[in-house]
Amino acid sequence: MxxxxxxxxxxxxxxxxxxxxxxxxxxxxxxxxxxxxxxxxxxxxxxxxxxxxxxxxxxxxxxxxxxxxxxxxxxxxxxxxxxxxxxxxxxxxxxxxxxxxxxxxxxxxxxxxxxxxxxxxxxxxxxxxxxxxxxxxxxxxxxxxxxxxxxxADTQAPTAAILSGTVQSQTTADLSWSGATDDVGVTGYNIFKDGTLDGTLGNVSTYQVTGLTASTTYDFTVTTLDAAANESVASNTVSVTTDSSGSSGGSTVWAESSGDISYTTGNVGIGTNTIPTDYRLAVSGKIISEELKVQLQATWPDYVFKEGYDLPSLDEVQQHITEKGHLPNIPTAKVVMEHGIEVGEMHRLLLEKIEELTLYTLEQNIQIKQLNTKVLKQQQKLEQLMNSLSEE
Ligand SMILES: [Ca+2]
Ligand SMILES: [Ca+2]
Known part of the structure; x- marks a missing residue:
């Protein structure tokens, strides 16, 4: 120059x-x-x-x-x-x-x-x-x-991120981080596994480390980069131990296929480790869902309307209630207290009662019609009698 x-x-x-x-x-x-x-x-x-x-x-x-x-x-x-x-x-x-x-x-x-x-x-x-x-x-x-x-000229390195990590399986771990800043702008991150560069990323905040070995502890750190290739000091170290390859404990007892997980070895308890005999799932607490479908093995009570159904008379029902204090076939308060309600079976019994009630109502409707006819005839006779008396 x-x-x-x-x-x-x-x-x-x-x-x-x-x-x-x-x-x-x-x-x-x-x-x-x-x-x-x-x-x-x-x-x-x-x-x-x-x-x-x-x-x-x-x-x-x-x-x-x-x-x-x-x-x-x-x-x-x-x-x-x-x-x-x-x-x-x-x-x-x-x-x-x-x-x-x-x-x-x-x-x-x-x-x-x-x-x-x-x-x-x-x-x-x-x-x-x-x-x-x-x-x-x-x-x-x-x-x-x-x-x-x-x-x-950007000569100022970014600040380090705060790193956290979770195990996902025997061979993967998920890392996430936040909080890094730069005077010009953060443009990327370097991920280190046991001090060795595992990947250079753009300006993202999560990373899944793959290809890990089961039952092994890894130390991860992340550094922050800017456009001028300035690099921050390392973040905090996160130690992650991958799942064991055995069949006991952790997520390895679940089988995974196309996003579904399944467990076929035994029964499942949530909030409890007491699972009653013959039950697949025991929950200590409430269950909420948008729909509950119960598929009954027992017959749905259409049989009430079938010919030959032994519909008890109202007198018999009255007698049952007087003697036992509850409807025929319906569990007592004591039984419900001790054994709970089986949703499907209880719906079957309630429908049985509703159908029986319908039969009683239909029968009463016939009797009312017959009474009406009888009253009408009697009224006609009464009027005839009154007319004959007044003409004399
Ligand atoms: Ca010149
Ligand atoms: Ca900078």
Whole structure:
């Protein structure tokens, strides 16, 4: 870098603050035309050499050799302290297809030194200057160009996350973490198993470690990353012991298939380890569900309406209640207290009673109709008798 540029660079660094500038090397160049002042003069670090081309729309083009990031062009103009130059900037990934980045840019007209033109962030290979002449004539003449990448320096590492973990099976453990921060932004995490990197992740907060060995204790830590590859110190260590491979205890007694788990070895107690004989599931506490289906092995009481059903007379029912204090076939309070209610069986018995009640009601309905007929006939006879008496 020659002395004449020093003042420009110093001013620029102070104005940007913590940013740092990186000049991208130009590998080759080409132009639409020149007058003998060739385009390679624009990156020879000499303000006394230039590219010059006469005419609106003539262009100079530079190749960075590969895709590069940049967001600033610094250009010095021939006679740049006495006239302003107008131009557009295009970029291209392949040297054939061009994208307009800036149009109608105008130099200051006050300096022979490099002037800064900030452009939107680019990641591309070719840059083209399209000249539209200057304030005096249609010559396009530039003495130097620099392609600059301004990178925001992030040197501060993120903070460590708070890690927790749970065993999932004989071979997997689930890790989760939270609380990490960074001055610019957290971008990812490194997961370590017993001090060895197990995976590098994006900005997520959970991870399932796989491929573990049963009945083995592993120590996990996580570090936090930012975009500049700064890494935090390690998080707290979480020790996880995988399930045993045996058939006793833990989740290994359950068989798993397509998301269903099943247990076929014995019976299950929830909140109790006393499971009555002949029962599959014992729960000490309440059960809630949206629907409960009980599939009875016993006959559903449609038999009440069948011919030959021995419907007890109401007198017999009355006698049963008087003697025993409850309906026939219905368990006593004492029995319910001792043995509980069997939901399906009780519904069967209650329906049996309802159907019997229906039969009694139908029978009474017939008797009421018969009584009505009898009363009507008697009333007619009474009226006839009254009429005969009044005519005499
Ligand atoms: Ca030059
Ligand atoms: Ca940082």
């Amino acid at each position: 020659k002395d004449f540029r020093t003042s420009v660079i110093v001013v620029w660094i102070f104005s940007i603050g913590f940013a740092q500038a990186q000049e991208i090397a130009i590998v080759s160049s080409v132009s639409s035309i020149d007058d003998g002042n060739v385009v390679s003069n624009t990156y020879d670090n000499n303000l006394n050499t230039r590219w010059s081309a006469l005419g609106d729309g003539e262009w100079a083009q530079w190749d960075l050799g590969s895709f590069q990031n940049f967001n600033e062009l610094r250009i010095a103009f021939y006679l740049g302290n006495t006239r302003t130059s107008t131009f557009d900037i295009q970029v291209s990934a392949d040297g054939s297809n061009w994208t307009l980045v800036q149009t109608g840019l105008v130099s200051s007209g006050t300096t022979l030194d490099l002037q800064s033109f900030v452009v939107p962030n680019q990641n591309t290979r070719y840059i083209r200057y399209i000249g539209h002449g200057n304030s005096s004539n249609t010559w396009n003449s530039i003495t130097e160009i620099e392609i600059i990448n301004n990178i925001v």
